[in-house]
Amino acid sequence: MKIGYARVSTTGQDYNTQLSKLQGEGCEKIFSEKQSGKSADNRAELQRAIEFAREGDVLVITKLDRLARSMGDLWAIVRELEAKGVAFKVLDQAGMDTSSATGKLLFNILGSIAEFERDLINARTEEGRQAAKAKGIKFGRKAKLTDDQLAALRGDVDSGYLTKQEIADKYGIARNSVYRLAGAKDAA
Structure with a gap:
């Protein structure tokens, strides 16, 4: 066959x-x-x-x-x-x-x-x-937050007025992303 x-x-x-x-x-x-x-x-x-x-x-x-x-x-x-x-x-x-x-x-x-x-x-x-990298083209997924939004997010985290979940909701990202982007050591 x-x-x-x-x-x-x-x-x-x-x-x-x-x-x-x-x-x-x-x-x-x-x-x-x-x-x-x-x-x-x-x-x-x-x-x-x-x-x-x-x-x-x-x-x-x-x-x-x-x-x-x-x-x-x-x-x-x-x-x-x-x-x-x-x-x-x-x-x-x-x-x-x-x-x-x-x-x-x-x-x-x-x-x-x-x-x-x-x-x-x-x-x-x-x-x-x-x-492409030499021309400044970036690979991977586009960042969800601008530099200004990232600075504001870090300010919100430092102020302590909002919970991590509230900050995540405010910026339309996952809660664990808040920890990562804010540079927090613990992701509890």
Whole structure:
């Protein structure tokens, strides 16, 4: 039996092209998911596909990077499939057959390229993040209070006229945020 596996990284992406190719290949059962390819551990449908496969079956994917982005994950998946007697086929990379020496070489080359591509993406992302920080762009959630409001909040805390909950309500924040923002040591 041919078993298909399709994956896209984000909810904005569409795997209909992959599904169409897998159906055209004659896959009787197709597992698909929208999940990052960074690690094979967090992909439930991939795990289900591997568990579903039986000796003599073929796991079919459209591109090697749909299966994994690191050589470690690729080899772990292929070893697990081989241990079960399950073949592995990549539609868009002709000759990808891990049962032959040439197929193993191709597997390693393409897998290394996928891992290299992932490393480049991470490096470019970090470069962009650093460039943005250098321009003064701040990351994370925007502060709820302005500097003036923060100073007023600290004044309210120091005055002692309002309870911490009343101060929290006044500024629309959680009570524990009052302690954190006011610099109080105890959050009782």
